[in-house]
Amino acid sequence: MLAEGKxxxxxxxxxxxxxxxxxxxxxxxxxxYRFRGTxxxxxxxxxxxxxxxxxxxxxxxxxxxxxQDEVLGDATLPAGEVDDFVxxxxxxxxxYHFAVVVDDELMRVTHVLRAQEHFTNTAKxxxxxxxxGFRRPTYGHLSIIKNPDDSKxxxxxxxxxxxxxxxEKALTAPPEGTVTIEEWTKWLGDDxxxxxxxxxxxxxxxxxxxxxxxxxxxxxxxxxxxxxxCNFLALNGWSPGHDIEKFDNEFLKERFSLDRVxxxxxxxxxxKLLAFNTDAINAMSREDFLRRGREHAAVFxxxxxxxxxxxxxxxxxHASHERSKTLDDPFxxxxxxxxxxxxxxFSDDKNVxxxxxxxxxxxxxxxxxxxxxxxxxxxxxxxxxxxxPALEAxxxxxxxxxxxxxxxxxxxxxxxxxSGSTVxxxxxxxxxxxxxxxxxxxxxxxxAWASGLG
RNA sequence: GGCCCCAUCGUCUAGCCUGGUCUAGGACACCUCCCUUUCACGGAGGUAACGAGGGUUCGAAUCCCUCUGGGGUCACCA
Numbered sequence: 001m002l003a004e005g006k007x008x009x010x011x012x013x014x015x016x017x018x019x020x021x022x023x024x025x026x027x028x029x030x031x032x033y034r035f036r037g038t039x040x041x042x043x044x045x046x047x048x049x050x051x052x053x054x055x056x057x058x059x060x061x062x063x064x065x066x067x068q069d070e071v072l073g074d075a076t077l078p079a080g081e082v083d084d085f086v087x088x089x090x091x092x093x094x095x096y097h098f099a100v101v102v103d104d105e106l107m108r109v110t111h112v113l114r115a116q117e118h119f120t121n122t123a124k125x126x127x128x129x130x131x132x133g134f135r136r137p138t139y140g141h142l143s144i145i146k147n148p149d150d151s152k153x154x155x156x157x158x159x160x161x162x163x164x165x166x167x168e169k170a171l172t173a174p175p176e177g178t179v180t181i182e183e184w185t186k187w188l189g190d191d192x193x194x195x196x197x198x199x200x201x202x203x204x205x206x207x208x209x210x211x212x213x214x215x216x217x218x219x220x221x222x223x224x225x226x227x228x229x230c231n232f233l234a235l236n237g238w239s240p241g242h243d244i245e246k247f248d249n250e251f252l253k254e255r256f257s258l259d260r261v262x263x264x265x266x267x268x269x270x271x272k273l274l275a276f277n278t279d280a281i282n283a284m285s286r287e288d289f290l291r292r293g294r295e296h297a298a299v300f301x302x303x304x305x306x307x308x309x310x311x312x313x314x315x316x317x318h319a320s321h322e323r324s325k326t327l328d329d330p331f332x333x334x335x336x337x338x339x340x341x342x343x344x345x346f347s348d349d350k351n352v353x354x355x356x357x358x359x360x361x362x363x364x365x366x367x368x369x370x371x372x373x374x375x376x377x378x379x380x381x382x383x384x385x386x387x388x389p390a391l392e393a394x395x396x397x398x399x400x401x402x403x404x405x406x407x408x409x410x411x412x413x414x415x416x417x418x419s420g421s422t423v424x425x426x427x428x429x430x431x432x433x434x435x436x437x438x439x440x441x442x443x444x445x446x447x448a449w450a451s452g453l454g
Numbered sequence: 455g456g457c458c459c460c461a462u463c464g465u466c467u468a469g470c471c472u473g474g475u476c477u478a479g480g481a482c483a484c485c486u487c488c489c490u491u492u493c494a495c496g497g498a499g500g501u502a503a504c505g506a507g508g509g510u511u512c513g514a515a516u517c518c519c520u521c522u523g524g525g526g527u528c529a530c531c532a
Contacts, residue, residue: 243480272482323494408491
């Protein structure tokens with residue numbers, strides 16, 4: 001291109017370029033580099049002596065350039081809008097613009113779908129393709145995806161959340177066992193520095209903050225189904241029309257077309273994603289849920305497989321299926337299964353107090369939840385077998401006699417005793433999951449704990 | 455600031471090209487009620503949008519203009 005006069009060497013120093021830019025700004029114009037004449041051989045010799053290296057700039061034709069785009073439609077840039085940009089840097093390396101055009105040609109690339117921020121770059125790539133006699137791929141510029149607060153969704157968002165938490169808690173040193181002092185200092189000193197994933201996760205746990213899922217793997221870790229992610233992502237910026245919004249990859253493959261891609265940036269709605277994931281999980285067969293729950297746990301929750309053993313692990317999955325919104329929910333919400341009986345913490349909140357009858361005396365003659373708990377010790381200990389039907393039958397019989405048939409007033413205190421809170425899978429499944437010995441041990445501890453409450 | 459692009463419920467969007475069938479449809483969220491041994495699910499209903507102003511037309515969310523608002527880009531970064 002140099003030989004053909006399509007490009008030329010330019011010797012301008014950084015200082016000279018800065019000065020030119022400043023001048024343009026002062027005149028309220030955008031700076032556009034133009035051919036500034038060929039230096040004399042004396043000048044070149046002097047530059048060489050100074051140790052200056054030239055860049056190679058492309059001599060951009062001074063004509064209007066029409067960018068053809070399958071998404072945004074054609075757009076014409078006025079002549080002179082694209083300047084004589086650098087295609088080879090001082091160090092001899094090609095710039096991105098030059099490299100990508102050559103690469104696309106060599107790779108026989110047919111479609112270039114990229115973010116909208118590349119739109120004006122495309123003009124540069126097109127004039128280069130013309131100059132080099134290359135084919136032109138089909139271009140499509142997709143809108144960016146934004147956060148609900150209108151900021152651009154980016155992998156930096158994780159660090160943003162952590163920095164905010166650190167600042168709020170006014171921490172001066174990294175919490176024990178999260179990141180090293182060196183990492184910590186470097187990270188806090190420069191907003192462009194990102195923590196590695198493992199460190200970020202440890203720090204998030206220590207700070208008790210939720211990291212936003214950004215990378216595909218983050219969503220997988222959180223228990224989102226790959227097919228749901230594809231479905232949902234496709235819907236941010238595209239739609240098949242006819243009010244269809246649930247579809248699989250096969251459908252996407254057949255129906256996707258660039259002319260239905262939306263031009264406006266979409267906000268990423270995690271709540272709707274969760275709803276989609278919930279629907280997909282509810283639609284799964286018990287067998288599929290079991291299989292995929294096992295796969296998920298093998299990678300992200302191995303401790304549950306180890307602690308529960310396969311039979312009880314499968315029961316946990318079955319018992320959690322219909323209330324799960326993600327593949328991770330059976331584990332995320334049932335941590336009480338992992339802790340030792342001695343370490344189980346009882347939650348002292350309104351619902352717990354109400355269920356146990358703490359602070360509010362029961363109506364005349366009625367027993368409190370705590371009373372039921374005391375009575376259930378004997379009932380449960382005497383059970384010949386520890387199965388859901390046996391447990392339910394025993395509890396029903398007890399409730400009929402002592403709780404006016406209201407099974408809930410017996411079940412709820414039991415739930416608190418074994419899980420520490422008012423939320424768990426169905427109670428009889430939960431008791432089987434916890435096991436007889438642990439249930440009885442937890443019952444004792446809960447009674448002791450609740451008896452001490454005012 | 456120059457240039458380019460965009461604009462429908464809180465959010466994702468259908469409709470716009472080929473004006474009337476749009477008193478603008480769906481989904482998520484939200485509100486109300488129902489179901490329920492927790493949580494969740496589920497069921498029934500409801501609130502909610504064409505950014506503003508001018509045209510063109512018998513008729514405009516749909517076509518044109520202006521304004522306003524938003525985004526992108528102006529590197530020897532990719």
